[in-house]
Amino acid sequence: MTTEKKALVKVDGLYKYFGSNRVLRGISAEIDKGEVVVVIGPSGSGKSTFLRCLNLLEEPTYGEVWLEDKLVTPVDPYLHADVIELSKTYQKLFAQHKSAHPGASDESIKEELIKKIKVEDLLHEKHEGKAYKSLMKKIYDENYININLARQKIGMVFQQFNLFENLTVIDNITLAPMKLLKMSKEDATKKANELLERIGLLDKADAYPVQLSGGQKQRIAIVRALAMDPDVLLFDEPTSALDPEMVGEVLDVMKELAKSGMTMVVVTHEMGFAKEVASRVIFIDEGVIMEENTPEEFFSNPQNPRLRDFLSKVLI
Amino acid sequence: MKEWFADLTQQFELNFITGDRWTWLLEGFKMTLVITFFATLLGIAIGVVIATVRSSYDKNKESMKKKGGFGYRILSFFNGLCGLYLTVIRGTPVVVQLLIMYFIIFASSTNSTMVAVISFGINSGAYVAEIFRGGIMSVDKGQFEAGRSLGFNYIQTMRYIVIPQMFKIVLPMLCNEFIVLIKETSIAGYVGIRDLTKAGDLIRGRTFSAFMPLIAVALIYLAVVIIFTKLVKRLERRLRNSDH
Numbered sequence: 001m002t003t004e005k006k007a008l009v010k011v012d013g014l015y016k017y018f019g020s021n022r023v024l025r026g027i028s029a030e031i032d033k034g035e036v037v038v039v040i041g042p043s044g045s046g047k048s049t050f051l052r053c054l055n056l057l058e059e060p061t062y063g064e065v066w067l068e069d070k071l072v073t074p075v076d077p078y079l080h081a082d083v084i085e086l087s088k089t090y091q092k093l094f095a096q097h098k099s100a101h102p103g104a105s106d107e108s109i110k111e112e113l114i115k116k117i118k119v120e121d122l123l124h125e126k127h128e129g130k131a132y133k134s135l136m137k138k139i140y141d142e143n144y145i146n147i148n149l150a151r152q153k154i155g156m157v158f159q160q161f162n163l164f165e166n167l168t169v170i171d172n173i174t175l176a177p178m179k180l181l182k183m184s185k186e187d188a189t190k191k192a193n194e195l196l197e198r199i200g201l202l203d204k205a206d207a208y209p210v211q212l213s214g215g216q217k218q219r220i221a222i223v224r225a226l227a228m229d230p231d232v233l234l235f236d237e238p239t240s241a242l243d244p245e246m247v248g249e250v251l252d253v254m255k256e257l258a259k260s261g262m263t264m265v266v267v268t269h270e271m272g273f274a275k276e277v278a279s280r281v282i283f284i285d286e287g288v289i290m291e292e293n294t295p296e297e298f299f300s301n302p303q304n305p306r307l308r309d310f311l312s313k314v315l316i
Numbered sequence: 317m318k319e320w321f322a323d324l325t326q327q328f329e330l331n332f333i334t335g336d337r338w339t340w341l342l343e344g345f346k347m348t349l350v351i352t353f354f355a356t357l358l359g360i361a362i363g364v365v366i367a368t369v370r371s372s373y374d375k376n377k378e379s380m381k382k383k384g385g386f387g388y389r390i391l392s393f394f395n396g397l398c399g400l401y402l403t404v405i406r407g408t409p410v411v412v413q414l415l416i417m418y419f420i421i422f423a424s425s426t427n428s429t430m431v432a433v434i435s436f437g438i439n440s441g442a443y444v445a446e447i448f449r450g451g452i453m454s455v456d457k458g459q460f461e462a463g464r465s466l467g468f469n470y471i472q473t474m475r476y477i478v479i480p481q482m483f484k485i486v487l488p489m490l491c492n493e494f495i496v497l498i499k500e501t502s503i504a505g506y507v508g509i510r511d512l513t514k515a516g517d518l519i520r521g522r523t524f525s526a527f528m529p530l531i532a533v534a535l536i537y538l539a540v541v542i543i544f545t546k547l548v549k550r551l552e553r554r555l556r557n558s559d560h
């Protein structure tokens with residue numbers, strides 16, 4: 001269950017359906033440490049959904065998301081062969097098969113049963129003894145990362161900023177490090193102040209979100225995510241809700257971040273940003289990756305006709 | 317005119333001064349406030365639990381259902397229990413609930429005040445639960461998602477982010493629930509409690525004049541309700557105007 005070359009984030013065969021609406025239809029991608037991946041595509045093509053599947057704000061219908069060598073998506077550990085073998089259901093079926101087909105080898109029966117048994121068959125048998133439970137836990141710990149832990153390492157910046165309205169700027173930034181990383185108040189405040197200094201908003205430390213402009217809110221939202229020292233930052237159209245005169249200040253922070261080596265996945269319509277700092281640009285349309293390339297190739301030599309069409313509309 | 321006034325004074329003396337009967341009203345009023353206050357607290361406690369169970373069920377049922385197992389069964393069991401509670405409480409009269417509590421469930425208890433607090437608290441809880449549920453839903457979904465995206469679990473996100481914001485909306489409504497309960501507890505006399513209403517009625521029984529004691533009781537309720545309503549309005553305005 002381990003990958004050979006360890007990408008920081010690996011997405012494998014991601015599908016997401018909302019009812020009968022097939023929003024993502026098989027997306028696979030790898031994001032290496034230090035990369036800045038820009039995702040573009042028409043509105044409604046599934047960009048936000050893709051991003052939100054990476055930290056499981058949306059639960060994928062099928063597919064896997066890996067953070068380094070640990071699986072983020074919930075694939076039921078009950079489906080693991082070693083666990084199935086321990087279940088009463090399996091043992092009962094095994095005995096039945098054995099008496100029905102005395103000639104068959106244990107191995108072949110086992111192979112057939114494991115393919116056949118579904119997780120539903122095991123559900124009502126979930127509390128079977130210590131050995132079963134400890135094996136489950138072992139399998140889980142070896143292969144999975146708890147979603148809340150994973151999210152500590154995957155920061156997210158939203159289009160609508162989503163600063164905590166009930167908290168001051170400084171509390172917005174220090175809350176998670178204090179409660180989740182058990183940082184002391186002094187350390188967390190010190191770090192928050194350094195980050196605020198870096199974006200030139202130290203004087204707003206005690207302000208409430210309602211007292212800030214959109215650009216200021218978004219820069220603070222970025223800092224709030226950074227305070228957790230994430231391995232990767234996800235941006236969902238971070239400048240789309242801003243007045244035009246504030247777009248620059250947010251993009252400047254993001255560019256600085258990118259140059260400092262932060263791993264970033266950015267959904268945006270800012271083609272200038274993509275050209276300047278992206279290491280790779282991905283074009284998503286109708287829930288699939290239609291094209292993927294270095295920014296130079298991507299913009300100067302687009303292959304897919306839909307991408308050419310899209311670019312001709314946005315690059316006037 | 318003069319006669320009428322003299323009669324009124326005499327009636328007043330008879331009903332309130334003689335035998336210090338005004339202290340009955342005072343004691344009754346205190347009882348009303350005590351029952352209302354503790355019933356409100358109990359109602360809030362119950363309401364929080366119910367609202368938490370019901371909204372976490374709504375929020376998590378899809379993902380938990382798929383995994384199945386113990387957690388889901390427990391949560392859906394409690395969710396069903398809460399639904400039953402809401403239906404029963406909202407579908408039966410408060411007096412009947414009180415009588416059942418007093419004569420059946422707590423038949424062996426001699427502490428009727430406590431029985432009344434529990435009964436009104438349980439009743440109030442059903443309405444408070446809806447207040448909280450409305451409050452939770454009124455907080456922008458983005459606040460919740462931002463909390464989860466930082467790595468807070470469901471309960472932490474509710475505790476640090478959603479509930480504090482919800483309170484601003486919910487606090488005035490809880491005060492209104494208190495005001496409603498002040499009036500609703502006037503049936504406590506059914507189980508032998510000397511609340512404000514019962515005190516007025518006792519005076520009436522002693523003096524054989526209904527006008528004075530009952531109008532006095534009505535005026536006291538009215539005054540308290542008007543004063544509390546004013547205070548809530550002011551609180552509401554303060555919360556609305558504050559930046560945070």
Ligand SMILES: Nc1ncnc2c1ncn2[C@@H]1O[C@H](COP(=O)(O)OP(=O)(O)O)[C@@H](O)[C@H]1O
Pocket residue numbers: 018021023041042043044045046047048049050
């Ligand atoms: N929570 C949801 N429930 C149902 N449909 C959704 C939900 N979120 C997104 N969709 C649908 O998924 C499609 C893609 O949406 P989205 O990922 O937001 O696209 P983009 O970000 O590229 O504009 C749209 O058709 C949208 O209506």
Ligand SMILES: [Mg+2]
Pocket residue numbers: 047048049237
């Ligand atoms: Mg979007």
